[in-house]
Amino acid sequence: MVVRSSLLRRKAGRFWIILACFICFGSAIGLILNAFSSNIVFFMTPSQLSAHTPQPTQTIRLGGMVVAGSLHTTHQDDGTPDILFDITDGQAAMTVHYHGILPDLFREGQSVVALGRLKAPHNFIASEVLAKHDETYMPKEIADELQRTGKWDPRFGPPPNASSWNSMIKKGQ
Amino acid sequence: MHFTSQWGYVIASYGLALCGLCGLTLQSIIRLRRAQRRLATLQQLHPVSPTSQEPALNPLHVEE
Amino acid sequence: MKHIHHYLSPANFLQITRWATPLCAICGSGILSIGLIAGLCLAPPDWQQGETVRIMYIHVPMAWLASACYALLAICGLCSLIWRHPLANIIAIEAGPLGAYATALCLITGSLWGKPSWGTWWVWDARLTSMLVLFFLYLGHILIIRAFDDPIRGHRAAALLSLVGIIDLPIIKFSVQWWNTLHQPASITLTGTPTMAFSMLWPLLTSAVGFTLIGLALLCSRIKAALLERRSYSLILRGE
CATH class of the missing domain: 1.20.58 (Methane Monooxygenase Hydroxylase; Chain G, domain 1)
Structure with missing residues (x-):
């Protein structure tokens, strides 16, 4: 009996030691992540960029939604397109200048991330453009139907809630 | 052209997943067969009566 | 506790595997x-990603399994450190390579999905990086649990690693909410309706x-x- 109770006490002791270590380690990691959170973000939004302007030589990533109607493409002599578009986060907007081929998912209303430098305020020179897609997965027929009936325009914002698609399509017919 | 390249990525993913799964399955079947055969041979060499409580039969006793 | 010890004794477990496998x-x-x-x-097919969205049916289950398998490793580590349960070490040894396989497949299919949709194979955003960290945690666990001549020391070191590494799971889960990432937020959550x-x-x-x-x-x-x-x-x- 004595052996058994001391065994139990040792097990309980090990449990509390592990729990204490875990809490210490977890809070340390939490504090580190909190302190470095500005470096962990993959991109900055236009309003964050205009709040504190970086050096013109500094390479940064700018993320946001492509403003509807802002996309202008001109073809250069060498065949690669020269592209101008605006990125917004709802508060501020910034014009991006990019020379190259855009990813397939790039369109007006899409969220994109551009890598480059801020040459002048509101003028961003991008060397690479990535398309970000949202968490909505929608079959093509539903997307076409919602657009045809005017329920949703992908250029002006995210799609409606998935649970409402069926009722929206039925009402449209 | 665009259509085929999209399917290429899809087929590559499915292929990788299924090949890996087949490899893991094959490996664990072979390992299990080998372990069973080996144990049977050893049990013939060193017969242990089924009622014996020797720790050798169950080496995974709680350390303490 | 005594009951769990009894049911998970190696001999009983052999009986369970006979029909469970x-x-x-x-x-x-x-x-x-x-x-x-x-x-x-x-x-x-998805309205904008087209056929590539089918990679999701491999990628997402692998991501879930990679996290779940690491949670299993951590539970085994806890049982091994506190109760010295004999089966816990064996499960940890055998589950490690499976988890590493799931994580590797999640990373590779993610890369194959990222190229056609984002336009890049790999970016160092919080979600992708924390998933890569999980892969290295698995590799470390696989190596360390077999590294010592004295298996008990290996089990102990691996159990500690699995418990320390469990911090990575909430980081993977919430990385897409806490920081700006290229990776999109979760479509299926426990609380909300799926956006699919x-x-x-x-x-x-x-x-x-x-x-x-x-x-x-x-x-x-x-x-x-x-x-x-x-x-x-x-x-x-x-x-x-």
């Missing part, structure tokens, strides 16, 4: 075939269940082989 394997391969065939043929058409949701869940069952079958058969190997080993020791 074929059950999981048969049900799992059936459900997985339904899920993957539905994902390849029945599920509709039902025709895409059911193949995803089916293949997730299928992969889980096949993973369990593989794990059971590996544990069984490990137990038999140890029994042989102790017979050799006894014969000498």
Whole structure:
């Protein structure tokens, strides 16, 4: 009996030691992540960029939604397109200048991330453009139907809630 | 052209997943067969009566 | 506690694997075939990603399984450190490579999905990086648990690593909410309604269940082989 109770006490002791270590380690990691959170973000939004302007030589990533109607493409002599578009986060907007081929998912209303430098305020020179897609997965027929009936325009914002698609399509017919 | 390249990525993913799964399955079947055969041979060499409580039969006793 | 010790004694576990392995394997391969065939043929293409969205039916279950398997490693580590449960170490040894396989496949299929949709194979955003960290945690666990001549020291070191590394799971889960990432937030959450058409949701869940069952079958058969190997080993020791 004595052996058994001391065994139990040792097990309980090990449990509390592990729990204490875990809490210490977890809070340390939490504090580190909190302190470095500005470096962990993959991109900055236009309003964050205009709040504190970086050096013109500094390479940064700018993320946001492509403003509807802002996309202008001109073809250069060498065949690669020269592209101008605006990125917004709802508060501020910034014009991006990019020379190259855009990813397939790039369109007006899409969220994109551009890598480059801020040459002048509101003028961003991008060397690479990535398309970000949202968490909505929608079959093509539903997307076409919602657009045809005017329920949703992908250029002006995210799609409606998935649970409402069926009722929206039925009402449209 | 665009259509085929999209399917290429899809087929590559499915292929990788299924090949890996087949490899893991094959490996664990072979390992299990080998372990069973080996144990049977050893049990013939060193017969242990089924009622014996020797720790050798169950080496995974709680350390303490 | 005593009951758990009894039911999870190695001899009892061998009895459980006798029916659990074929059950999981048969049900799992059936459900997985339904899920993957539905994902390849029945599920509709996405309105903007097109056919590449089908990679989701591999990528997402693998991501879930990678996290779940690491949680299993951590639970085994806890049982090994506190109760010195003999089976906990064996499960940890056998589950590690399976988790590493799931993580590797999640990273590779993610890369194959990222190229056509984002326009890049890899970016160092918080979600992708924390998933890569999980892969290295698995590799470290696999190496460290076999590295020592004295297996007990290896078990202890690996258990500590698995408990320390569990911090990475909430980071993976919440990285897409805490920081700006290129990776999109989760489509399926425990609280909200999924942001996905039902025709895409059911193949995803089916293949997730299928992969889980096949993973369990593989794990059971590996544990069984490990137990038999140890029994042989102790017979050799006894014969000498």
